[in-house]
Amino acid sequence: MYEKILVPHAGTKAGNKALSHAKKLAKIHNAELTILHIVERIPEPSSFTFDHGRSKWKDELKKAKMEMKKEMEVSMQKLVDELKRDNVAASVKVVEGHPEEEIAHITNDQEFDLVVMAKRRKLRGIKSILKLGSVSRKVLERVACPVLLIEGGK
Secondary structure, three states, rough: OOOOOEEOOOHHHHHHHHHHHHHHHHHHHEEEEEEEEEEEEEOHHHHHHHOHHHHHHHHHHHHHHHHHHHHHHHHHHHHHHHHHHOOOOOOOOEEEEEEHHHHHHHHOOOOOOEEEEEEEOOOOHHHHHOOHHHHHHHHHHHHOOOEEEOOOOO
């Protein structure tokens, strides 16, 4: 039923819970897991509308993003290595952008069959869908496949 499962992971305990559920599903369905980490874009401060200090700030920001991306690639690769030791086909993708946009774009563009992701709060009942976190809600609205939301806790 599932061949490709996407697991957005922010490097948190909640992300690990989602990954654990995805791993079980991957084993049952002999599916491939892709762990996705998004390095969020940092908007340029409005105080840098003038050139004074702008290029230095941009250089520092670019350097910091590259370092963050490398750190997360290493961290996420460790998770992939653990999955592979457990005979689960897995890969990692680290991108820059807005989480809800990148998750939806990658899910739809690469035709994932399922997204397994953590949600922040305990929610009960129909009205609870209105209280979903903005990332969870926007992903649910934008992807063409099922989304499994795993209780992440606080």
